[in-house]
Amino acid sequence: MGILELFKGVLRKNTKILALARRGRWMVELLAADFVHPDKFALFLKLRPYTMIGYKRLSSVYELARKIECEKIPGAFAEFGVWKGGAAGCMAAVAHKARSGRKVWLFDSFEGLPEPTEKDGELAADFSSQRTSGKLKTIEKLVGPREDAERLLFSILRIPGEQVRIEEGWFQNTVPHVKKELGRIAILRLDADWYESTKYVLEELYEQVAPGGYVIFDDYGDWEGCRKAVDEFFAERGLRQRLIPIDGFAVYFQKL
């Protein structure tokens, strides 16, 4: 075993060291890329404790939201899988700064992930302690309290309440009630890990994504089920757009 493998092994066993290392890497990437962009730098310092996505993914969310504002693509910013609100807060901050009046919709159970299914593969089964019936029942993993997302959006970022809509509950229960009101979508950000959650949102809401809008798959390279759902959806709809890589795992595409 090489010294690097040994070091990685020690890190894997010690989650606190791992978290510290991740935070360190996040800060180094932020400093290297955005020290000369004071607005973005200050915003990202506020967002970091409220997101589990890496710097490159968050930076991509920021740039795509700015593009949507510059090009005046109509529709809301919507995130499915919000946790403590970091990525959603990023989109809300961009919309607020642009004074476009664009709405930001946050969808989450705020109870963590539901059970995966066999389509999500062995890693997901291990992660859920073999609860793989697909029930909409929390496995108590990745629980982000709604109060944390509200604190970030309303107290820290000072986004006006009327610009944000929070839909608490399983997507499969909330979407049918608000689908019509949600209307056009300029950014559809999917960050809910499992096959069923990803496929459901795509099937229900893809039609509502505006031409020129973006669809982001945070978990495409991380979770087997998410990748399966996206690939199946592309095949079923005969979509030919290229999935653009963000950091080797997350991807996005622009609806034509």
Ligand SMILES: C[S@@+](CC[C@H](N)C(=O)[O-])C[C@H]1O[C@@H](n2cnc3c(N)ncnc32)[C@H](O)[C@@H]1O
């Ligand atoms: C990986 S976290 C989201 C990370 C977040 N976007 C960020 O900026 O760090 C996944 C979230 O998806 C939510 N979630 C997953 N499947 C869901 C479903 N079917 N309905 C509602 N919420 C779901 C979980 O509660 C959890 O908060």
